[in-house]
Amino acid sequence: MTPGSNLPLSAVRVAVDVTAPVRLDVSGLLLAADGKVRSDDDFVFYNQPSAPGVTHSAAAAGGDTITVDTAAVPEGIEKIVVTASLDTPGATFAGTEPTGTVRNADDGSVLASFTPPRLGTETALVVVEIYRRGGGWKVRAVGQGYANGLAGIATDFGVSVEEPAAPAAAPQAPPAPPAPAAPWGPPTGAPAPVTPPPAAAPAAPAPAPAPPAPGPGSGKVNLDKGRVSLQKNQTVSLVKGGRPVLSSVRMGLGWEPAFQGRSIDLDASVIAYGPDRKKVDNCFFGKLMILGGAIQHSGDNLTGEGAGDDEAITVHLGGLPPEVTGLVFVVNSFSGQKFSDVAKAYCRLLDAQSGEELVRFDLTHAEPRTGVMMAKLIRQYSGEWEMTALGEFVDARTVRGMTKPAAQAL
Structure with a gap:
């Protein structure tokens, strides 16, 4: 099998x-x-x-x-x-x-x-x-x-397990209240999941400058003109020439300490949601693969040191089950360090096969809080995916604490 x-x-x-x-x-x-x-x-x-x-x-x-x-x-x-x-x-x-x-x-x-x-x-x-x-x-x-x-x-799976003492984490957020099916719900008869290809190794070359995405009201942005640099709340459709261009993408997330010599231990995660904004699953350093391998995590970076992406999450879009219609990428500080101690935080979307950078979002300001929602990917009725830059800060030290605010961000 x-x-x-x-x-x-x-x-x-x-x-x-x-x-x-x-x-x-x-x-x-x-x-x-x-x-x-x-x-x-x-x-x-x-x-x-x-x-x-x-x-x-x-x-x-x-x-x-x-x-x-x-x-x-x-x-x-x-x-x-x-x-x-x-x-x-x-x-x-x-x-x-x-x-x-x-x-x-x-x-x-x-x-x-x-x-x-x-x-x-x-x-x-x-x-x-x-x-x-x-x-x-x-x-x-x-x-x-x-x-x-x-x-x-x-x-x-819900078994009570005694764990060693650790820094206090945000309590489990209650599930979001039922909401009407969002306009980005899966189309009827969506294709069945396929076996995903092996995840590509994280790439980390410094990107060349790219023109910013047009501002609100200037029309939907796509990839026809090459790489797109997003600002907060801007959206890009992962389409080129009128057709979806990707089967597998990699979200690279990176950061540097704001003060030289200090280590910053942040954790990148992704939360998968259904059309009712209820969590389907989440992928993080403690759970490196979910949804039968359709989403895979590169592993935990404990310091933020080194050039390029600190953590990467690969998503095989063609392998996602039809009930997954939204993905929210988040970063948390489990140790309690604030994002005001972080410099040059960013996320970037790459073609997982070629390593080509497609979309980039640089976090231009920081708040003294322990969690940030970086970006979301939403499946449209047509089957195409759109990426929106978020840059929204919250007080949450674990991915569990991000479940409710991330659902609301959809």
Whole structure:
């Protein structure tokens, strides 16, 4: 199987073996329709080896097995995700290729196998998921990686995990109230997601000066005349010659300390929303890949030192599911440093395949706050995407605290 592919299950009882050359901790999570566990009892692992219809069994070496009896899974459970994390503290999946093998649990016959590609700094990942569809059950290859171990996966799916003390973060913002479907909602019959190509390495050449985008009222800006330099609240359509020109883009974000010699630890993230302005998922340093690999993060930069982009987020537009209609790119100061201590903050949009810079937005002023919404990408009814420079500051030290203000910015 390849990432995102799925197959119908021909067996009622299936066993998912996850193996690797090194010791793995394998777990299963029973998820309701909201994508969360109902309680911590729905987290199956070596210390809690059973839940209704799902069991964990240990192997002698390499990895463990999650067995799913689909006939015994409670009605309220829509999906079982099978995860793997490395047993050695601090180890990553770089150079290690775990394989998930789905077998008929009664006769041992192999139904499918999947080896997630392009693993690097991940310390845990969702390997496959078993899910209901049309009165039956299917298996999907996922391969979504996390940089903060099994705790990151468990927390993302609603399991309570005790974490070491850290600087206080902004509390979880409540979800935005329901709003009418925005005019940038997905068109009916939007194409199905496709397997994205490998992410391009972040590029960092200094851009040449570009003419600023026309001011308000001067017509929609596009890429017909080459690279566009945006000012706050200006929008550019990612179209050239009347046609969308991109399948994959990379958002590069960069900054420098305002005072020489001081390190600035900022975190770049992207939040994906649906047409109702409800969060679909977010990608950040602790969760380097989401939506089946359609969005990938370059990893955490702890100082802001060095030329070029400090962090980059690659988006395979053709691989985004139809329900994702808006993306908001944000930067936060987890350690509490203010943006008034930051110089030369910018974001730039590049063609992920060629590395060509297409759009740039330089933050020309700063406020003594801990979060900033840099830009948003919006899918139009026609299927094309538009980028708008935001430059809006908020008090939020984590991407979670940006969820509500970013939804309002859409």
